[in-house]
Amino acid sequence: MAKKMHDTPMLDQLESGPWPSFVTGLKREAATKDIMVDLLGQLETSYQTKKGYWKGGTVGVFGYGGGVIPRFTELKDENENPVFPDAAEFHTLRIQPPAGMHYDTATLRKFADIWDKYGSGLIGLHGQSGDIMMQGCSTANVQPAWEEINAMGFDMGGAGPALRTSMSCVGAARCEMSCYDEAKALRTVINANIDDMHRPALPYKFKFKFSGCPNDCVNSIQRSDMATIGTWRDNIQVNEQQARDYMNGHGMDKLVNDVISKCPTRAITLRNKADAVSGDSISTVAVDDQHVMQIENHDCVRCMHCLNVMPGALLPGKDKGVTILVGGKSVLKIGATMGTVVIPFMKMETEEDFEKLNELSRSIIDFFAENALEHERTGEMIDRIGLVNFLEGLDLDIDANMVTHPRANPYVRMDEWDEEVEKVSERKAAA
């Protein structure tokens, strides 16, 4: 039995209603844990005063420079003693989950037992970067809790100016849109660079995210410094039975209004069977006895819309790979930025392909480490130096897919025009 609960009139109001209540959960833990009784006391105070009361500090585990988020209370009485002493230390251990966040119950039960023994009983599943957040640990308990978690085969996540915990979508495990093995890519890249996670020494954070297709279920363009997104080069695959099923279920108006007219590049045309066109780049599927739907794949931007609306009837092509975008981040300091294309397509099938991705990741981290200013993210660095300098630094080929449109101002020195044209021709000849 823990000590007596503090009154929490404001938090109590969050126990009613149909959505599961975190307050009810915290109270359950408070029945046996003093740290949680006092955490509720401090949280209630925050609700009353609308102020936060945590400050950072330095707490870590032996051998690592990051991964623990230290929290010490700032809510002190006139003698500088914590008002809620049992929650005066409330640190979080960030733990990397299996790629795709799959669990068996034995593993989750072990986490629960460890947190019963050493922590507050509060586990966040998951943080916005994808960590298992083991929240509410005293300074003394951090090391023993960590050793038991590590013995389960789980490793610390990232914090501070370091490589951060990564995320991949469910992808190949349960999604027909998946264009590569996201989990393998994630593990290849993160595990090869794990030193940069555990010993923070970068200018600022660096995040990788991996989505199996352009639906980008883990928000990689907006939330990662380097986004790896599945795509394909050849024609969209079709399945006539599924296409006819769609028509039977939805009818012609849905096909026209929901699928064809919402294609962003007008790549889809509905034709009478007799008027069907043919060509290497055209996907054709009959939707009923009279009509075929035809996709001009050179016009398709792989946006996924028609595949999403007609699942199974339209599927990604066979020549699959990934697009790489660099430079996404949130607001600080120049405003939010999205990643932009640095490699339009690379294959991601063989061990060599994954090794190439790994090498690319390493060179981008190295370039960032050498060229970014303190507290500058990759996107801000590229804004400052220009994309071309970034590409040249990494020896990446210029490609028209990197821009929405070419330059619209003449403010540039172009006296090396002929040399550049020469380079482009050589590259074309070599390809």
Added chain:
Amino acid sequence: MAELRAPDECGVPDPAPFMHPTLRKNYGKWVFHSHPKPGVLYHRAESGDEVWTVKFGTARQLDLYTIRLLCDLADKHADGHMRFTARSNVEFMVTTESKIDPLIKDLNSHGFPVGGTANSVSMIAHTQGFLHCDIPGTDASGVVKALMDELHDEFIKCEMPNRVKLSTSCCEINCGGQADIAIIMQHTKPPKINHDLVANVCERPSVVARCPVAAIRPALVNGKPSLEVDEKKCICCGACFPPCPPMQINDPEHSKIAIWVGGKNSNARSKPTFHKLVAAGLPNNAPRWPEVAAVVKNILAVYKADAQPWERMTDWIDRIGWPRFFEKTGLPFTKFHIDDWRGARTTLNASTHIRF
């Protein structure tokens, strides 16, 4: 210190041993999915294997009783496996259709809402807030609990034109991320500087460097080194607060809540977009933030009534235009909606494209 164990730098665990056996067996070999009913997804593999996924919401901040309860339920119904989504929903996989209804019944009886699939309002991506962040202007879990209580029906019913992703952030750093509707703390007064603390704790050059508008200057206050803020320049972003706790930006009254709409992460139809400011000045009214809930519900109701199937919030506004968005939602369009940050010109209407 000799007994300290050196870490095993094992990195990210291989998901295969944790994965539901049917998912592992058909890895990379799925060919079809459908959405039989709210909260349930059906997937079929090339091999003919089938799997039904039942998705449900949680509080995200889980106590051990709840984690163990989830394990009991997964052992009973779902072969002892589960996975979590990026928005803190849980997915149980079953391999026979007849297992779905008893599972849903059991989940509902324990208070877990089943839904969040396809064209629903899914769980709100959120952050740490008062519970664990060192700079929050408001709470995260509480705002989400209060809003999801209000949006519960939209979570379990899947009646929206397309999926709706929400996020909340308890400061302008916006850890919650871009969303169809984002609810974000917006400070309206420059930081009040606690000069006594600056001299002790502050790395002054790094604070000066952090300000996006160069509003912070080193200064001598009462003979001690401190900082001063040019309040005319300050945009109240709060960026100086994390490196310098004496830069007190959070204010119980003047830290307000703003609503942003039209963010989209996916590449479907339009390119990904950032969310745009639509409302601000809403009070930070714990514990249930009713003013915020009212604005969000109103926007959702207008979108639900007006958007075409498959139009995300941004696609819909793209079609009807921003003026009509403000008209239809009754939200005022003010001078603050006109951008004056870098690149602002690209957000102005350089055409005669005007809808009447």
